[in-house]
Amino acid sequence: MSHEEQLKLEHATLMAQYRSARDEIDSLLDASRQVVSLTLTVISLVLGVSLFVEAKLPIIFLVVPVFLYGLAWTQLRHILLMRRTSAYVAEVLAPRVRSLLQEISPDGPVDLDHILSWEEGWQSPGRRGGRLLLLPVLGSSYGLPLLAAVLSVGAYYFLVPAVPLEGWVLMGINGLALIYSLYLGWLVEFGGFGQRFPSVEGRT
DSSP states (O other): OOHHHHHHHHHHHHHHHHHHHHHHHHHHHHHHHHHHHHHHHHHHHHHHTHHHHHHHOTTHHHHHHHHHHHHHHHHHHHHHHHHHHHHHIIIIIHHHHHHHHHHHOTTOOOOOTTTTOHIIIIISTTSSSOTTTTHHHHTHHHHHHHHHHHHHHHHHHHHOSSOOHHHHHHHHHHHHHHHHHHHHHHHHHHSOTTOSOOOTGGGO
16 A cells, blocks of 8 residues: 555545544534423423422422532533534644645645634634623523522522521532532633643543
């Protein structure tokens, strides 16, 4: 096998990996949308039975947020997986594909910066400006269940005039879960958490 054939074979392999990475990102986006739909369903159910719960079992307002926090963490996991895949495309696949195309090109060096630049220039996290201004939008997928959880705990507090010990314990657990969720969300959006694909040297 000639050197040029080896380069073309590697190029074909890399493009197959790129298509696989894009398919993975698309599947994670679909899963994220399903979690949003599930969150809205949970909120609708809570609102639908709120009158019964108010009279019979108000403690449920402190139990439902546990599931809502789980949905928020699931969304954060989807975001991290998408960003890791996106970083792999931007930092590993795309540069190597451009390098191979440069070697294969019969006309010598050409401008190939636009090849596979979607992940690097737009899709990859940390590369978009104005993130603080866009925080309500960027964090809406996991912010919605967090908001619903806070409202649920608030509803319990105002519905129960004398909060029992188990109520305070559950409220404390909800408070810790909220702080953890907000901290993790901050790391994801502003702390660079999960935004870079580890190099080969870093995985030794």
